[in-house]
Amino acid sequence: YTGKTGSELLTEKIKQYKVQEFQHIPIVVKEEVSVYDAISTMFLEDVGTLFVVDDNSCLTGVLSRKDLLRASIGQQDLNAVPVHIIMTRMPNITVCRKEDLIIDVAQKLINKQIDGIPVVKDKNEGLEVVGRVTKTTITKVFVELITDDQI
Numbered sequence: 001y002t003g004k005t006g007s008e009l010l011t012e013k014i015k016q017y018k019v020q021e022f023q024h025i026p027i028v029v030k031e032e033v034s035v036y037d038a039i040s041t042m043f044l045e046d047v048g049t050l051f052v053v054d055d056n057s058c059l060t061g062v063l064s065r066k067d068l069l070r071a072s073i074g075q076q077d078l079n080a081v082p083v084h085i086i087m088t089r090m091p092n093i094t095v096c097r098k099e100d101l102i103i104d105v106a107q108k109l110i111n112k113q114i115d116g117i118p119v120v121k122d123k124n125e126g127l128e129v130v131g132r133v134t135k136t137t138i139t140k141v142f143v144e145l146i147t148d149d150q151i
């Protein structure tokens, strides 16, 4: 018997959950892709957030559903507008790394009021996108806390 309370054990368990074991595959598009094609990609890949990368596969921006909706209600030709015109761009992107704690990433999602965060790896040219953590990821972690038997 460890003498630890239930909440201490729960805290310990949560602090073992790192980004690496829960992250999903990132869906990325190039900066020159049109808004129209980004919308198609979002439907085909069934994600709510796309990450935008340059020719070195480094992160330059983020596209949310509302970013694409906003661009769609104007009069412009969606095939003619590249996503780099409408995306949220670096350095204003909230990122995380594979060794970060899931609980810290969840806190960032809440504080910044966003749905997803790219998992990045530092490269000479910038930040390579290697994964994504979303609100869905956090929901899965929450469920795993109860269904996972080992501490």
Ligand code: ADP
Pocket (backbone or CB within 6 Å): 049, 062, 063, 064, 065, 066, 067, 087, 088, 092, 093, 094, 095, 113, 114, 115, 116, 117, 118
């Ligand atoms: P939605 O706009 O569809 O509700 P979000 O809440 O995720 O989706 O996005 C809100 C705004 O924040 C959007 O303009 C989006 O580009 C931006 N955003 C989304 N994810 C990030 C991020 N990781 N870092 C910085 N900005 C982001």
